[in-house]
Structures are given as C-alpha cells and as structure tokens.
Amino acid sequence: MEYSRHExxxxxxGSGGAGLRAAIEASAAGASVGLVSKSLLGKAHTxxxxxxxxxxxxxxxxxxxxxxxxxxxxxxxxxxxxxxxxEIHAKESPARVRELEEWGAVFDRTKDGKILQRNFGxxxxxxLAHVGDRTGLEMIRTLQDYGIHRGFDDYQExxxxxxxxxxxxxxxxxxxxxxxxxxxxxxxxxxxxxTGGLGRAYRITSNSWECTxxxxxxxxxxxxxxxxxxxxxxxxxGMVWPPSVxxxxxxxxxxxxGGALKNSExxxxxxxxxxxxxxxxxxxxxxxxxxxxxxxxxxxRPAELLTRxxxxxCIVREVKEGRGSPHGGVYxxxxxxxxxxxxxxxxxxxxxxxxxxxFMTLAGIDITEEPMEVGPTTHYVMGGLRVDADTQMxxxxxxxxxxxxxxxxxxxxxxxxxxxxDLVVFGQRAGxxxxxxxxxxxxxxxxxxxxxxxQREALAPLERQDxxxxxxxxxxxxxxxxxxxxxxxxxxxxSTLSEAVEEISALVRxxxxxxxxxxxxxxxxxxxxxxxxxxxTNSEACARAGLERKESRGAHSRVDFxxxxxxxxxxxxxxxxxxxxxxxxxxxPLPPVREDLQKIIAEQG
Amino acid sequence: xxxxxxxxxxxNAEGGEFKEYTTELTEGMVVLDAMHQVQAEQAHDLAxxxxxxxxxxxxxxxxxxxxxxLMCMTRMGDLPTDHPITVEPLKAFPLIKDLVTDVSWNHEVxxxxxxxxxxxxxxxxxxxxxxxxxVDRVQEFRKCIExxxxxxxxxxxxxxxxxxDFIGPRFLVHIAALEMHPLDIEDRREDLRKSQGIGLCNxxxxxxxxxxxxxxxxxxxIIPLKERVVDQAYDPVKKLIQLFTGRGKExxx
Numbered sequence: 136m137e138y139s140r141h142e143x144x145x146x147x148x149g150s151g152g153a154g155l156r157a158a159i160e161a162s163a164a165g166a167s168v169g170l171v172s173k174s175l176l177g178k179a180h181t182x183x184x185x186x187x188x189x190x191x192x193x194x195x196x197x198x199x200x201x202x203x204x205x206x207x208x209x210x211x212x213x214x215x216x217x218x219x220x221x222e223i224h225a226k227e228s229p230a231r232v233r234e235l236e237e238w239g240a241v242f243d244r245t246k247d248g249k250i251l252q253r254n255f256g257x258x259x260x261x262x263l264a265h266v267g268d269r270t271g272l273e274m275i276r277t278l279q280d281y282g283i284h285r286g287f288d289d290y291q292e293x294x295x296x297x298x299x300x301x302x303x304x305x306x307x308x309x310x311x312x313x314x315x316x317x318x319x320x321x322x323x324x325x326x327x328x329x330t331g332g333l334g335r336a337y338r339i340t341s342n343s344w345e346c347t348x349x350x351x352x353x354x355x356x357x358x359x360x361x362x363x364x365x366x367x368x369x370x371x372x373g374m375v376w377p378p379s380v381x382x383x384x385x386x387x388x389x390x391x392x393g394g395a396l397k398n399s400e401x402x403x404x405x406x407x408x409x410x411x412x413x414x415x416x417x418x419x420x421x422x423x424x425x426x427x428x429x430x431x432x433x434x435x436r437p438a439e440l441l442t443r444x445x446x447x448x449c450i451v452r453e454v455k456e457g458r459g460s461p462h463g464g465v466y467x468x469x470x471x472x473x474x475x476x477x478x479x480x481x482x483x484x485x486x487x488x489x490x491x492x493x494f495m496t497l498a499g500i501d502i503t504e505e506p507m508e509v510g511p512t513t514h515y516v517m518g519g520l521r522v523d524a525d526t527q528m529x530x531x532x533x534x535x536x537x538x539x540x541x542x543x544x545x546x547x548x549x550x551x552x553x554x555x556x557d558l559v560v561f562g563q564r565a566g567x568x569x570x571x572x573x574x575x576x577x578x579x580x581x582x583x584x585x586x587x588x589x590q591r592e593a594l595a596p597l598e599r600q601d602x603x604x605x606x607x608x609x610x611x612x613x614x615x616x617x618x619x620x621x622x623x624x625x626x627x628x629x630s631t632l633s634e635a636v637e638e639i640s641a642l643v644r645x646x647x648x649x650x651x652x653x654x655x656x657x658x659x660x661x662x663x664x665x666x667x668x669x670x671x672t673n674s675e676a677c678a679r680a681g682l683e684r685k686e687s688r689g690a691h692s693r694v695d696f697x698x699x700x701x702x703x704x705x706x707x708x709x710x711x712x713x714x715x716x717x718x719x720x721x722x723x724p725l726p727p728v729r730e731d732l733q734k735i736i737a738e739q740g
Numbered sequence: 741x742x743x744x745x746x747x748x749x750x751x752n753a754e755g756g757e758f759k760e761y762t763t764e765l766t767e768g769m770v771v772l773d774a775m776h777q778v779q780a781e782q783a784h785d786l787a788x789x790x791x792x793x794x795x796x797x798x799x800x801x802x803x804x805x806x807x808x809x810l811m812c813m814t815r816m817g818d819l820p821t822d823h824p825i826t827v828e829p830l831k832a833f834p835l836i837k838d839l840v841t842d843v844s845w846n847h848e849v850x851x852x853x854x855x856x857x858x859x860x861x862x863x864x865x866x867x868x869x870x871x872x873x874x875v876d877r878v879q880e881f882r883k884c885i886e887x888x889x890x891x892x893x894x895x896x897x898x899x900x901x902x903x904x905d906f907i908g909p910r911f912l913v914h915i916a917a918l919e920m921h922p923l924d925i926e927d928r929r930e931d932l933r934k935s936q937g938i939g940l941c942n943x944x945x946x947x948x949x950x951x952x953x954x955x956x957x958x959x960x961x962i963i964p965l966k967e968r969v970v971d972q973a974y975d976p977v978k979k980l981i982q983l984f985t986g987r988g989k990e991x992x993x
Contacts, residue, residue: 174791174799176847177886182797233866239856239921241875241882248869266879272796273882283847284855291844314836343791377768383794492954493794496813498768609780653785656752657837660784 136590138318143169143288144573145566146308146323148295148350151179152271152558153538153565154329155278156231158287160566161327166573168287169321171310173330173345175291177279180331180343181558184271185386185489187253187263188235188559189552190228194249196260196432201225203259205732206739208553210412211257211442212517212546213689214704215363218728219524220544223564228556231563232264238281240273242266254391254428256440257550259416259739268386268489274555293319295349296665297589298326298357298534301579305357305534309589313662316655318590322581324573327527327535327565328354328520333673335666337513337624338616341373341384350540352669354520355676359529361710362723363542364518364673365680366690368549369625371396371446373512375464380497382512385467385490387551389507390439392486393428394469395421396446397506398458404465405438410445415740417441425475444548444690447511451625454510464510470503479503511625515554517545517690518680521709526568527561533572533579537565547689596664599650608664611646615639615670623678628695635678643671675718680708683720741765744821746774748786749828752837759783760824765816771827772800772811775839787838795952798887802839803828808889808950830892843888849907853915854931858923874922881917881961883953886910890947890957896940906937909947909957916961919968929972938962938969 144166147154158170172179193199205225209216236242236250242264243251252261266273283289295310299320307322330350334342355361372385390396398404409417417435418424424437439446450465460466469487473479480503484491487502494500494507519542520529527535538558545553596608622635646667651660686700687693706722713719728736742765747758761778772790779786791797793812800811805819805826819825833841862868890909896902907915915928915936932938945958955961 174789175843178791178797178799180791182885183792183794236868237858237861237866239858239918239924241870241878241921243879244870244872244875248871249867266882269796269883272885276882276886280850280855283851314840343793343797345791378766379769379773380793489796496795497770497815607784609784613780651784657787657840658785659779659787 136318136587138320138586138590140320140322141169141288142578143167143321143323145169145325145327145569146321147171147327147329148308148353149173149179149329149331149538149540150176150289151181151329151331151538152274152278152555153562154179154327155275155282156559156562157327157329157537157566157569159278159282159285160563161570162285162287164567164570166570169323170287170289171293171295171321172289172291173294173349176289177275179275180346181271181275181555183341183343183384184274184555185268185384186255186388186391187265187270187552188228188232188274188555189255189258189262189550190232190264190556191225191262192229192232192250192252192264194245195252199260199262202735203739204228204262206736207258208544208550209546209736211548211550213548213699214546215689215707215725216546217524217543218732222732223524224544224553224556224560227560231556231559235274235277235559238277240277242273253388254436254440255387255551256390256446257442258552263391263552265388267485268388268487270555290319294662294665295353296593298353299581299585299589300357301581303358304532304579306579307581309586311593314657316658316661318593320581320586322578324576324578325533325535325569327537327569328540329536329538329562329565330540332516332539333670334513334515336615336619336670336674336677338620339373339382340513341370341382342513347666347669348516348540348673349666349669350536351519351676352672354529354531354534354536354540355672355710355712357531357534358712359531359534360521361542361676362518362521362707363546363680364516364676364710365684365708366517366547367513367677368443368515368517368690369447369511370514371443371450371511372467372509374498375460375508375510376462377498383493383497384512384514385507385509386487387443389467389469389487389490390437392469392483393425393472393475394439394467395471396439396450397466397468398453399460400458403438404453404458405441405446405449408449409438409441413441442548443551447625448692450511460508462508464508466506467509468506470505473503515539515549517547517549518542518677525564527565528568528572533576535565535569537561547691593665596649596651596661597655599648600652607651608649608660608667611642611649612663612667612670615642615674619674623674623681626692626694627681628693629682632678632682636675636682639671639675639678646671676710679718679720680710683708683722742821744774744816745824746778747824747826748775748778748838750786750838751835753835758826769816770812771804771809771814771816771825774816775811775827787836787840789840796885798885801830801887801889801892803830803892808892810887810889810952813952830888832888832892832894832897845903846886846888846891846910849911850914853911853918854926854928856918856921856924857926859925868923870922877960878917878921880955881913883955884910884913885953887952889950889952893946893950895944895946902937902940906940909941909962911936912938912941912965913955913957913961916965919965929969932965933969933973938966
C-alpha cells in the first residue's frame with residue numbers, strides 16, 4: 136500500500152483559530168510543524184463566529200478586569216469549570232487580542248481610537264472585541280495571513296482517521312487527501328488536536344459538515360479521557376424559516392445591540408423568569424435593559440443577555456406552551472430600536488451587516504423593518520478532551536488539545552465570546568508546550584502494523600460497494616441526527632437517553648457494514664462514511680454522560696431531575712475507552728477552587 | 741411537489757459531461773441544498789465544497805446558469821425552473837472533480853505578497869490609536885471571504901490565463917487592505933507594477949459585479965492602487981523628492 140510519510144516535531148490537526156494559533160507558536164519556538172486542514176486553509180468553522188472575542192481590555196468600561204471576566208466565566212459555567220483554565224483565560228485573553236491587532240486585525244474602534252467592545256450574555260461589562268458581526272472571519276484571516284509566513288507546512292483537505300501510538304504515547308497520525316484518496320502518515324514528537332466541535336451529530340445545527348468531532352473521537356480511541364460531554368450548547372437564536380436555512384446562526388450580537396425576544400403575544404418573556412444566580416445583575420424592566428445597552432452604568436443587563444442555556448430553555452417553553460411564532464420559534468426584534476435612536480435602520484445595518492444580508496437573501500426579511508423568527512440550534516460542545524490547564528496535554532502523553540475539542544474552561548455552559556478567546560489563549564499554550572514536549576522526548580517509534588490497520592479501516596467502505604443500499608452513509612447520518620435531536624436534545628430524560636444509547640449501538644452496526652459507491656477521488660460518500668465513526672462515538676459519549684448526570688445544570692436539562700443538585704456540583708463526568716473497547720463512565724470529584732480565586736468569586740457577587 | 745432539473749458537470753481534468761438530475765424543491769431552498777439532496781439521493785460521490793452555508797466562508801463557489809455564484813446564497817426561487825439549471829465548476833482554475841477546482845494558485849500568490857508590517861506601537865501595552873473613520877475602507881476590503889468569484893470572472897485570468905503575470909482582483913483587494921491599513925509601513929507599489937500586473941486590469945468592473953460581499957473592488961481598491969503606483973513610478977517631482985529624502989513612500993492617507 137502506498138502512502139507519503141511526513142516528519143514533524145509538532146503535528147497539528149485542525150486549522151481553525153486554535154490550530155493556526157498553535158502552529159504560529161510552535162513554529163516560533165523553532166519546531167518543525169505540520170498543520171492539517173480538513174477543508175481549505177481559512178475555511179474552518181471559526182469563520183462562522185460572529186459576535187466577538189471576549190477579553191477584559193476595559194476599553195469601554197474601566198471597571199472590567201481579569202477578575203470580573205474570571206468570575207463571569209465561572210458563574211456562566213455553573214462552577215463546573217476548570218478554575219485554573221478560567222483564570223488563565225481571563226488573564227491572557229487581552230494580550231492575545233492585542234497580538235491579533237499587531238498581526239493586522241482591524242477591530243471596530245471606540246471614540247478615542249481603541250478596540251471597541253460590545254455587550255454579550257453573562258458578561259458584566261461590554262467585553263467583546265469585534266468587527267461588526269464577522270469577528271471570526273477577521274480572526275481566521277489574520278492568523279492565516281500571518282501564519283503563512285511562519286514556515287510551517289500545511290496539508291489542506293486532508294482528513295485524519297486515526298492517531299498512531301508508541302506504547303501509551305501518541306506519535307503521529309494517519310489520514311487521506313480528499314482530492315484523490317492518497318494516504319499520508321505523519322510522524323511527530325507531539326500531536327495537537329484542534330478539530331473543533333461535533334454539531335453535525337444533530338439535525339438542527341449551526342455547524343458545518345466538518346464538525347464531526349474528529350478530535351474528540353480520535354483522542355478517545357487513543358485512550359484519552361473525555362469530560363463534560365453532557366453539556367451541549369444549543370444557541371438560543373438560529374434561523375427557523377425557511378426550512379432549508381433552519382439552524383443557521385443569528386448572532387447574540389443582535390441582543391447585545393438591544394434586540395428583544397418576544398413571544399406571539401408580543402411579551403418580552405425573558406423578564407418573567409430570571410434565574411436566582413443572575414437576579415442581582417439583570418434589569419427588572421425592558422426600559423432599564425435599554426438604558427444598559429445605551430451605556431448607563433447604573434442600569435443592569437437586559438434579560439435577553441442572560442446565559443444561552445437559560446434563554447434556549449425559555450424559548451422551548453414558549454413554543455411548547457403555544458406562544459411561539461408560526462414556524463415554531465419566537466421573535467427576535469431589532470427593528471424596535473428605531474423608536475429609540477435616530478437613523479436606527481442605518482445603525483442596525485452598520486452593527487449587524489451580515490445578519491441584515493443573511494435574512495434579506497435567505498429569508499426575504501428586512502431586519503430593520505420586521506422581527507426575525509428564531510429558535511435554538513446546536514452550536515457548541517462544552518465537553519471534550521480532558522487537558523492539563525497549563526499545558527493543554529491530554530491524559531495520554533504526547534497528545535494535546537486546544538479550542539472546542541479540549542474541555543474544562545466553560546463548565547456547564549459557555550459564555551458567548553469566550554470561544555474565540557479560548558482558541559487563541561489555549562492554542563498558544565498548546566503550541567508552546569507541545570513543542571517543548573517534542574523537544575524533550577523526540578519522536579518515538581512508528582510501527583508499520585498500525586499503518587496497515589489504518590489503511591484497511593479507511594478502505595473498508597469502498598470495498599463493500601456491493602452493500603450500498605438506499606442512501607448509504609447519508610441515510611445513517613440523517614437517522615443519527617434525527618435521533619440525537621429528539622433524544623439527546625435540549626430537554627432530556629432517563630428513558631429517551633437510554634433509548635439513544637441503544638439506537639446508537641444499532642447505528643454503529645449499520646455503519647460498520649456500510650458500503651459506498653465511487654472511487655477514492657474526492658468522494659463525499661466515502662468521506663461521510665469515515666466521519667460517521669466519529670459522530671457515533673461522540674453521540675454515545677453525549678448520551679452516556681447525560682444519563683449519568685442526574686440533575687439539571689447549565690446546558691444539561693433533565694425533566695426527571697429538574698433541579699440543580701448541590702452534590703452534583705462537585706463532580707465531573709469522565710468517559711474513557713475500557714480495555715474491552717466499551718465506553719466506561721465514572722464521576723470524578725472537582726478539585727477545590729484556589730483560595731484567592733474563591734475570594735474573587737465571592738467579591739464579584 | 742415542485743421539482744427542478746439540474747445539469748451538473750460531472751467529470752475530472754481528463755474530461756466529463758453534464759448529467760441531468762431532477763430533485764424536489766422545498767420552500768426557501770438554495771442551490772447548495774439541491775446539490776446536497778442530489779448527492780444524498782442520487783449521486784453519493786458528487787464532489788463539491790461547502791462549509792458555513794451562510795455566505796461567510798466562500799467555499800461553495802460555482803457557476804449557476806453560467807454566472808459565478810455562492811451556491812449557498814443562490815435561492816431556487818430566483819432561478820427559472822422551466823429549463824434545466826446548469827451548475828458547473830469555476831473556469832479560472834484547473835478542475836479536480838465535478839464542482840471542485842484546484843484553487844492552490846491563489847494561496848501561492850498570497851504567500852508572495854509582502855505581509856503586514858505595523859509601525860511601532862503607540863502605547864506601552866503594545867496597542868495603537870486608530871479611529872473608526874481611518875479603518876472604514878480597510879474594513880470593507882477585509883470583508884472578503886476568498887470565494888474567488890472575482891478571480892473566476894476576471895477575463896485576464898479566465899480568458900487570457902495570465903496567472904503568471906497578474907494576481908487578480910482578490911489579491912489587489914488584499915494589497916489595498918494592507919496598503920491602506922493605517923498602521924502598515926510596507927511599500928508594495930513596485931511589486932504591484934512589475935510582478936503583480938496591476939496594469940493588466942482594464943477596469944471592466946466584472947469583479948465588483950459578482951462580489952457576494954458587495955466590495956466595490958474596482959472603484960475602492962484597484963483604481964486607488966493604480967493611482968498610487970502611477971504617482972510613485974511616473975511623477976518626476978516626487979521621484980526627485982524621493983531621491984533627496986531617501987523616502988520611498990509618501991505618508992499614508
């Protein structure tokens with residue numbers, strides 16, 4: 136069997152914000168770096184991020200600082216966060232944002248010429264550096280344009296199907312080129328997974344075809360632990376109509392700019408249900424909320440800027456109780472601010488140009504005139520590979536994870552804007568520590584047997600051409616997505632979660648027998664069949680972790696355990712591949728929060 | 741149920757043909773949805789690129805009824821369905837398979853452009869003072885999603901295949917974003933004139949017409965760059981001043 140072999144100190148799988156930042160850092164440290172992209176460079180899912188990147192620059196409100204950002208992140212995550220990661224993230228994100236500016240990013244500006252920051256859910260002060268509603272594009276283009284001059288090798292449209300090991304240690308990866316199915320073997324001193332999320336496990340999602348959680352599953356298969364997999368973020372505002380655009384993201388920035396969520400009776404229903412944890416920080420009336428948006432320092436945040444888990448649940452409730460919009464969502468109204476400010480329509484178009492364009496083109500709706508219809512969409516997974524807070528190394532030596540496929544920072548619910556900062560803060564750290572690891576440990580021994588096995592595995596669906604019934608890999612994927620949407624969705628319970636586990640194992644058997652038509656040249660059917668294995672592994676992890684956590688907290692809501700349980704607040708759910716190949720579930724106690732940080736949490740109320 | 745018939749290009753660098761596929765239409769459907777439906781139901785190995793499905797990543801570029809489009813932002817409702825709708829790959833780049841072309845030339849071009857080079861920071865924390873009015877036009881250029889529709893429609897590349905002599909509208913926009921960046925102190929004018937072929941653009945504005953981000957490529961990026969190049973290369977007074985002051989570049993606007 137033919138393959139190309141590549142030697143690197145650090146191999147990075149995934150070229151979104153985290154992967155690119157890691158590549159820049161590792162290259163700067165003198166490592167020889169290979170960067171693998173599943174799509175073309177610059178097209179990764181980071182490009183979809185809209186609202187902004189959270190960093191306590193204190194450009195708009197000088198009361199902000201890392202302590203406030205840290206406390207906000209912990210509160211948003213319902214205190215399941217890895218506190219050390221939350222501390223590092225809050226402290227280092229301002230420097231990472233300034234560095235983007237140094238590399239050419241052009242953020243929107245304050246009146247005195249600094250980086251402008253906007254309001255977002257769960258952030259006490261305006262904290263999100265942004266460029267209109269296309270911040271992710273700005274970030275990825277900046278990293279890409281800076282990165283291409285840093286001397287790393289990039290392998291585009293290459294999908295990794297397996298990690299390669301030397302004993303316990305990860306020393307490389309196996310993959311194929313999408314263009315022609317050519318195999319590549321990467322041999323490296325350290326491997327960083329930066330593969331993003333797994334939203335394609337669901338039918339209604341803001342995620343692209345790439346988001347099949349490859350890193351989660353590759354790491355798991357290689358023996359690394361996954362944590363927090365019960366926490367899937369359903370973003371409260373995705374498009375719901377027309378059907379073909381269902382799930383496409385509507386930025387939280389709309390609410391940050393004053394957008395109101397209303398039910399069919401015209402009521403701003405979020406004001407009716409403010410969780411105790413946020414009572415003191417949230418406006419009592421829409422009027423107070425608007426004053427906050429306008430920068431009144433004595434006003435509190437509008438209820439629309441409560442955390443995503445809560446807003447999504449409230450929308451589901453409104454729809455279920457018959458107060459939804461015609462197509463099963465609720466209304467998001469930004470046009471109303473025209474009553475409050477001069478040139479309102481122009482203001483909306485300037486602040487939210489992509490949203491204006493998106494609704495105009497795809498739904499025929501002018502958001503400066505009419506409300507949008509929105510509903511929850513699968514957006515982000517808080518869970519992922521368990522990492523060391525400082526180095527980002529997984530529980531398997533030589534393997535690192537950064538960005539969405541690493542876990543810990545966000546706990547039970549992520550605050551908007553904390554993902555872009557997560558990418559650059561921990562991407563930088565992963566690059567730094569992975570190159571140090573590679574430097575210290577060399578490359579290990581690559582066994583031919585593992586490569587042969589990986590090849591057999593990758594070619595298997597093509598060798599079962601005779602077993603291509605129906606829609607093949609696509610139909611199994613659709614079946615899985617519908618099932619996950621229904622049974623491992625926003626509201627869960629024991630019976631449906633158990634059914635999900637069973638159905639997943641039936642789908643695994645189905646997938647194992649799948650054949651695909653065509654050959655190895657750019658064949659999406661074949662690619663889908665291979666990605667399915669990752670989706671199924673991750674879906675099982677989400678369902679099993681959801682079954683284990685018998686309480687409702689953050690993004691995990693159980694009808695059979697509707698309340699938060701103090702005892703569960705001290706545990707994280709861990710998943711690991713057992714020696715027999717079965718998924719083992721256990722709970723680990725959370726380490727106590729360091730004393731000085733406890734004090735900060737208490738002080739921030 | 742309403743249906744539409746497509747003629748989709750199937751083939752690779754060695755050859756191919758249009759094949760007809762008929763598929764059901766649902767409300768609000770875009771061409772990319774139809775391609776996915778055909779892929780799932782009739783042609784599992786139909787090769788196409790996509791990512792965001794919301795006009796933000798610039799992956800699903802193709803020619804729909806002969807016009808360069810993002811498939812994800814082209815609504816079926818805006819296309820006549822009494823004739824088959826043709827969907828074919830971009831013409832300015834070599835074909836890989838079906839709707840997928842080899843756009844690596846663009847990556848190579850970008851790598852050769854002198855990167856961003858900022859002046860020293862204004863403040864101790866490494867930051868700069870920049871005002872919104874000074875970054876407005878650069879932000880317009882930075883909206884580019886690198887879909888390469890402008891490259892596809894540019895006759896210098898599409899018909900005359902002058903890829904070795906001309907970098908195309910995408911990269912003129914890229915250079916405009918760098919040159920007009922308030923912090924940048926690099927000078928790219930000589931490259932523009934000599935190796936990047938700015939003179940080959942005869943401002944037919946085809947690029948501006950197809951840009952899905954609405955960037956006024958010709959008027960705001962290319963023409964001002966042409967003026968800067970002319971100023972530097974052919975203005976005898978400025979040449980003289982440059983000779984004496986040793987300054988290769990006048991202060992940026």
